[in-house]
Amino acid sequence: MITNLFKGFGFIFSGLRLIKQPGIRRFVLIPLGINIALLAGASYYLLVKFDEWMTALMPDFPDWLSWLETAISWLLWPLFSIMILLVIFYTFALLANLIAAPFNSLLAQKVEKHLSGQNINSGSAYPTMEMIKRSIGSELGKLVYFIKWWLLLLIFSLIPVVNFAAPFAWILFAAWMLSLEYLDYPMSNHNKFFKDINKQAISKRSLSLGFGTGVLLFTSIPLLNLIAMPAGVAGATALWFEHKDQIS
DSSP states (O other), rough: OOHHHHHHHHHHHHHHTTTTTTTTTGHHHHHHHHHHHHHHHHHHHHHHHHHHHHHSSSOOOGGGHHHHHHHHHHHHHHHHHHHHHHHHHHHHHHHHHHHHHHHHHHHHHHHHHTTOOOOOOOOOOSHHHHHHHHHHHHHHHHHHHHHHHHHHHHHHHTSTTGGGGGGHHHHHHHHHHHHHHHHHHHTTTOOOOOHHHHHHHTTTHHHHHHHHHHHHHHHHHHTTGGGGGHHHHHHHHHHHHHOOOOOO
């Protein structure tokens, strides 16, 4: 399990190497531009709302427990800060992927051609109508899945005492969803639907979760998060290409 976690984690770096390849770079430009624009919006929104959300999440203590409030605040403040950062940047990453879905599918297709030794320039240089319909339909399926679990975790995060564990639950959820998000691009190019991708990712959960954790790390680090989306698409394609006989 631990070996597969680290192996899956390494595929985000494989994706980073792949998007720098001369033949692939031009297919990265549009997803990269969309990602930069949405992350700028996420950063601004976080700046405006951060204090308000932290106030809502921090528990209220009666006066006679004021000594405990200080101690608990030192523990909870960084945890809830991390949770808010993850939720905002991950939510905006999903939105960016929804908008860029057809271009991400095209990037996955070109990366797979590169990995299999085919001519990258063969086929369309732009997303086809079939690719657009398939990728957007798949994104909507992921969105429904995300909203369902997002609401459950939000309720969990608002329950006093229990919400101490919420930041860790959000980290696991974000890593898992990012894994599904990016594995969808190469797999849907092979006519796999979201429910199939979820089922197959579960069968290789350590590998998938390790990869999702790598993408989450990239998404959470300023400047590095600008290239998280194309690197995630390329990394997921490399993962799919190497393990397709096991997870197809």
